[in-house]
Amino acid sequence: MLWKKGRRSDNVVDAQDGASGGGGGGFRIGGKGLSLGGVVLIVAFGLLTGQDPMQILGQLAGQMEQQSTSVSPQTRQAPAANDPQTDFVRAILGDTEDTWRAIFAQSGRQYKDPTLVLFRGRVQSACGLASSASGPFYCPADQQVYLDLDFFREMSQRFKAAGDFAQAYVIAHEVGHHVQTLLGISAKIQTARQQGQRMEGSNGLLVRQELQADCLAGVWAWHAQKRLNWLEPGDIEEALTAANAIGDDRLQQQSQGRVVPDSFTHGTSAQRVRWFKTGFAQGQINQCDTFAAKSL
Structure with missing residues (x-):
């Protein structure tokens, strides 16, 4: 993928240092550690009141972790100019902005650019505290995309979905939620x-x-290719491999040895591949009405 052709977005912010959170030191409240004596008092209180002491400690741990890992606007900064990974993210996000601005303008609408927040480990969004284990996500409450760049390494190692266009598909999918x-x-x-x-x-x-x-995401890919001609042989296959790797059925089979369709939240591998290909076939947003589709 000749991604360097893409215009760099100015809507990428780096919160990786601020999102690392506190490590070690046990429970912390207001910057002070909860001593062993404090733990004993909580256990005693729980026993006297009939509450589960571990539940109380767990609730305190969650509150403390949220306080220590929240990312305030002051901890966000522009990404490093000489970092290839953030430069790639800026190029892909910039092209999604160009694509969706043009598509919205065709229907008399104005596209509002989202912000993409780079984080490491954990991050506080308007949708709550999230960790990198949940993967990239979009929060409609603050209209921001959140991405831990380590996810791209996990894609390659765990899901066998390597390649820059596979990564671009992930970003475009989250922008699709925007x-x-x-x-x-x-x-x-x-x-x-x-x-x-x-x-x-x-x-x-x-x-x-x-x-x-x-x-x-497929609609974006079609328009981006038409405008920039930046795809190379194998790039589309990279995106399809990524879509196939993160289907509900495949992930459930890998993690629990069986597939439970009643618990699906993202669709099967085949469905994810099909709908990306549907968007990429003609670049028409009206082909993406999955809510009206009788068969997914």
């Missing part, structure tokens, strides 16, 4: 959740939402 937010789709999903509608499952709303984001 597009859904701007179009009002995310709000409708949230309303359905509050009304008690089923989210999970092979035909659930979460699966349809994720597959649509895959399709929107």
Whole structure:
């Protein structure tokens, strides 16, 4: 992938130093460690009141960890200019901005650029505290994409999905969720959740939402290629390999030895590949209506 052709976005911020959080030292409150005597008092209080002392300690641990790992705006800065990885992220995000600005303008809308936050380990977003174990994610509450660059190494080592276009697909997928937010789709999903509608499952709303984001990533890829001609032989296969590697069925089979369709949240490997290819076939956003599709 000739990604250096892409325009660099100015909407990438680096919170990797601020997100590392506190390490060691046991429980911490307000910058002070909770002493062994304090632990004993909590255990005694729990026994006297009939509460589980470990549950109390666990709740305290969660509160302390959130305090120690929150990333405030003051800890965010522009990414290093000479770092190839952040330069790549800026190039891909910049091209998604160019693509979606043009697509929105065609329908009389204005595209609002998201911010992409680079973090390491843990990060505090408007959607709550998250760790790198959850993978890249988009938070509609603050309209920001969150990415731990170590995920790209995990893609290569764990999922056998290496390559720069595979990484570009991941970023474009999360930007696809931002597009859904701007179009009002995310709000409708949230309303359905509050009304008690089923989210999970092979035909659930979460699966349809994720597959649509895959399709929107394909739409971006089509327009980017038409504009920049930056794809090389094997690049599309890289994206399809990544989509195939992170399907619900494959991940469940690897982690628990069986597939449970009722718990699907992202779609099967075949579905993820299909919807990316659907978006990439013609670059038409109206081909990405997974919510109306009878068959995913």
